[in-house]
Amino acid sequence: MDYYPVSIKNLIRSLARLPGIGQKTAERLAMHILQQPADEAHQLARNIVDLKKKLRLCQRCFALSDDTLCRICNDPARENGLICVVEQPADMASIEKSGAFNGRYHILGGVLSPMDGIGPDDIKIAQLVDRVEKEAIREIIIATGTNVEGESTAAYIAGILEPLPVTVSRIASGVPMGGDLKYVDQVTLKRAMESRHGI
Amino acid sequence: MDYYPVSIKNLIRSLARLPGIGQKTAERLAMHILQQPADEAHQLARNIVDLKKKLRLCQRCFALSDDTLCRICNDPARENGLICVVEQPADMASIEKSGAFNGRYHILGGVLSPMDGIGPDDIKIAQLVDRVEKEAIREIIIATGTNVEGESTAAYIAGILEPLPVTVSRIASGVPMGGDLKYVDQVTLKRAMESRHGI
CATH class of the missing domain: 1.10.8.420 (RecR Domain 1)
Known part of the structure; x- marks a missing residue:
């Protein structure tokens, strides 16, 4: 050069x-x-x-934000009692683009991955449990990726939330297996969101 | 968004x-x-x-430079009396990568293109003629692209330099016709440089 x-x-x-x-x-x-x-x-x-x-993280849902609370947490028009759990901020952006969800979010900031040394304490699972208890959450939709780590994280969260009075659902297949949520087309995402099922 | x-x-x-x-x-x-x-x-x-x-342009050859004169114009190891004429700084970089040329450069900053309203006064042709006279140049190698504009610019420069005591050559075919110089592989460029011919 x-x-x-x-x-x-x-x-x-x-x-x-x-x-x-x-x-x-x-x-x-x-x-x-x-x-x-x-x-x-x-x-x-x-x-x-x-x-x-x-840029910092929203204190409540850990989305990217310019402020203490993010735009969605601050929005009175969004449905309370309904949380969509995603891995990364980009995944949240994909779901917002599809327009199929009108509740709040919770960004884990990663997935469980023992190979990489990432355990339950390294992602925002405790904070999610905390929110379920404090915010009177009715339903949790787990929208982690459909690869091995995403699936096992979903199963782990479902297990943790089992004793609590909350419905836990998983976005439906429709998202191709092994896929990365932020590259999925919006129609597929919308369908997956609509046909979510118990876990 | x-x-x-x-x-x-x-x-x-x-x-x-x-x-x-x-x-x-x-x-x-x-x-x-x-x-x-x-x-x-x-x-x-x-x-x-x-x-x-x-970043500014070299005062002599109009290459990109951090200084009044560029690194090549300042280099005493480069051959004097031999100038390679190219369209853009990126073309010069391509030729330098091939290692087939050890003279000086002259960057036109464009090609003749009547369609876009670019005439001889809009690119550094007068400055090239000036250098041929002042620097006792022996040979000019025209390495503009092999598309229509590059070819006609080469022909125009050859015509302008006709009366002067300087050999004008054109890099050989080897560069694919219609190609853009900065995307040509280095072996092809080297061959084209070695088998240059009179114009």
């Missing part, structure tokens, strides 16, 4: 670290940023810094 | 403006940046700002 000046070399190196961006794509993006109007490039840089500075 | 907080929405919007980055990829990249250590994200932001602030 000696044929590039230092400043462009540094940017190429940073961009090539992003997932799915190889050396050639990083070069192409850097050249594009170079030719962009300065304010557009500065805006991009500022948005990156802002994201790291301003 | 209402399901994302403002700060992540802004970043997704900025990223989706880059070439080849769609909405889904932008979301994935934003999520990755969110999970990166803060210093890595800040480094990326700083590199973008630095690029726009520090």
Whole structure:
């Protein structure tokens, strides 16, 4: 990379670290940023810094939020007593896009995975139990992925919630097995949400 | 995109403006940046700002440079009297990668394209003629792309340099016709450079 000046070399190196961006794509993006109007490039840089500075997790549901409570937890129009449990913020975004759910969320921040050393205390399961008790929750819909970790996490949560007076359901098949929730199309997600079943 | 907080929405919007980055990829990249250590994200932001602030064009050959003259113009080991003419800085990078050329460069900053209103005065042709006269240039290798605009720009430059005591050559076929120089593999480029012919 000696044929590039230092400043462009540094940017190429940073961009090539992003997932799915190889050396050639990083070069192409850097050249594009170079030719962009300065304010557009500065805006991009500022948005990156802002994201790291301003974004935090909602204190109640652990969704990404600009505030103490997220937009959905603050929304009086959303149904109370109904919680959809997902692995990651991106999964919540997928379900919101499908428009099939009008309750609240709970983001686990991961799945149980003994191989990676992730146990029940490493994800927000205790906080979920706490919410079920304090918020008079009527139904929990578990929308973790349908791979091994997602399934076993769902089973584990169902077991934990067994003694409590709450219905636990699982989004229906329709989501292809082994799939990652954030890449599923919205119609499939909507159907899966509608035909949820007891666990 | 209402399901994302403002700060992540802004970043997704900025990223989706880059070439080849769609909405889904932008979301994935934003999520990755969110999970990166803060210093890595800040480094990326700083590199973008630095690029726009520090990078300028070499006063002699119009390559990208951190300084008044670029690294190649400043390099005493490069052969004098031999100039390779390319369209864009990325084309120069491709030729440098192939390692087949040890002279100096001249970056036109575009090609003649009447359709887009780009004439001889909009690219650095006068400056090339100036260099041929002042730097006692022996040979000019024209390495513009092999599409219509690149070919006609090559022919135009050859015509302009006709009266001057300089050999004008064109990189050989080997570069596939209609191709864009920066995507050509390095072996092909090397061969094209070695078997250049009179124009």
